[in-house]
Amino acid sequence: MxxxxxxxxxxxxxxxxxxxxxxxxxxxxxxxxxxxxxxxxxxxxxxxxxxxxxxxxxxxxxxxxxxxxxxxxxxxxxxxxxxxxxxxxxxxxxxxxxxxxxxxxxxxxxxxxxxxxxxxxxxxxxxxxxxxxxxxxxxxxxxxxxxxxxxxxxxxxxxxxxxxxxxxxxxxxPTMREADGLAMSSRNVRLQPGERKEAAILYKVLQESANRLLAGEGVQEIKKAAERTLTNTTTGVRLEYFCIADGGTLQPVKDVQQHKQLALCVAGYVGEVRLIDNLLLEL
Known part of the structure; x- marks a missing residue:
């Protein structure tokens, strides 16, 4: 090289x-x-x-x-x-x-x-x-x-x-992930062992939200449920945002029927480490 x-x-x-x-x-x-x-x-x-x-x-x-x-x-x-x-x-x-x-x-x-x-x-x-x-x-x-x-x-x-x-x-x-779903990131090495386990909740919530979207639930209901889970004090996450957006423009969506691809995006702090993740959903 x-x-x-x-x-x-x-x-x-x-x-x-x-x-x-x-x-x-x-x-x-x-x-x-x-x-x-x-x-x-x-x-x-x-x-x-x-x-x-x-x-x-x-x-x-x-x-x-x-x-x-x-x-x-x-x-x-x-x-x-x-x-x-x-x-x-x-x-x-x-x-x-x-x-x-x-x-x-x-x-x-x-x-x-x-x-x-x-x-x-x-x-x-x-x-x-x-x-x-x-x-x-x-x-x-x-x-x-x-x-x-x-x-x-x-x-x-x-x-x-x-x-x-x-x-x-x-x-x-496509994003490479650890066995528990956590997106690989250079920042992950800064997570303490307990924080590392807590960080897996980010992808879990993305997956659950995607499944609920495919099942026909409303965007606002899913967004509120995801935010409730991620702001629960037991998760160890300090949520900055959870967003359901158009996969191209990244603008928040209200009606999934008007979009061909959705991006479910999340960001938050686990301990002192800021992590982001997303999931693309084809409709």
């Missing part, structure tokens, strides 16, 4: 590879890799000729400085995992390489960022848009792979690629 930390050197190498007709796949990450990330690498390896992974903890997408400080950084372990998985190229730039100057460009994604993560983490998707734009310009991939766990981020990046004419197909890969 080739490792680059300078964008000019990576760009030169990828230009040479592109000239030979190779299809380039890209998996942008913030490191602390787990099997969920490796499933993105596997998807890229199966669909492209050359897979590039980036590891960069992007400061502009953290609206909580403590969250940025506590974000796990395991570069050596990550390199070993990527090499074992068959990744061909790793790009791990420093902050000066990605942000050599103060950035004045500001991204706004309209209604896509007024709900859920965008509402509770103001400025977050500006930072995502900024760093992904930089990375797309540097790598110029044919396909870019993102995990469904960050569904709103996926929809934001799809819109970004469309609006800015990035010649890249955004591929959304």
């Amino acid at each position: 080739l490792v680059f930390d300078k964008k000019a050197e990576l760009t030169e190498y990828l230009t040479q590879q592109r000239q030979t007709g190779k299809l380039i796949g890209f998996v942008p990450t913030m490191g602390a890799l787990h099997q969920g990330h490796l499933s993105l690498i596997e998807a890229s390896l199966s669909q492209t000729d050359l897979t590039v992974c980036s590891i960069f903890v992007n400061p502009t997408q953290f609206n909580n400085p403590q969250d940025l400080e506590k974000y796990p950084r395991t570069l050596e372990k990550d390199r070993e995992l990527l090499e074992k998985a068959g990744c061909q190229v790793l790009f791990c730039p420093g902050q000066q390489e990605m942000y050599p100057n103060v950035s004045y460009t500001n991204f706004s994604f309209g209604l896509l960022e007024t709900v859920m993560e965008g509402y509770f983490r103001p400025g977050h998707f500006h930072g995502v848009g900024l760093v992904v734009s930089k990375l797309f310009h540097i790598v110029q991939p044919n396909l870019a792979f993102f995990g469904q766990k960050d569904l709103q981020q996926c929809r934001i990046i799809e819109q970004l690629a469309k609006d800015l004419f990035f010649n890249v197909s955004v591929v959304v890969v």
Whole structure:
């Protein structure tokens, strides 16, 4: 596996590879890799000729400085995992390489960022848009792979690629889960043993809510029931939101008959760790 930390050197190498007709796949990450990330690498390896992974903890997408400080950084372990998985190229730039100057460009994604993560983490998707734009310009991939766990981020990046004419197909890969259903996340390592068990309630509620929707129950009744369960003091969850939304626009729905796909989304704190999850439901 080739490792680059300078964008000019990576760009030169990828230009040479592109000239030979190779299809380039890209998996942008913030490191602390787990099997969920490796499933993105596997998807890229199966669909492209050359897979590039980036590891960069992007400061502009953290609206909580403590969250940025506590974000796990395991570069050596990550390199070993990527090499074992068959990744061909790793790009791990420093902050000066990605942000050599103060950035004045500001991204706004309209209604896509007024709900859920965008509402509770103001400025977050500006930072995502900024760093992904930089990375797309540097790598110029044919396909870019993102995990469904960050569904709103996926929809934001799809819109970004469309609006800015990035010649890249955004591929959304299904969420990888632990045996009890908990979505794999770099943040899970921060959960205490008792909290780790409590965290499984998030996916359980998503599943129960999806079953009730398919059985014909009303959106508001299901939403209230899910919120009651997740705000019960015995669950150990401090709920931020539970939302039943359109799978494309991510706007809250009232009548499921008007939608082809629903997204059931949840976010909350278990201990000091903020977790998110979602489930897509085809109608």
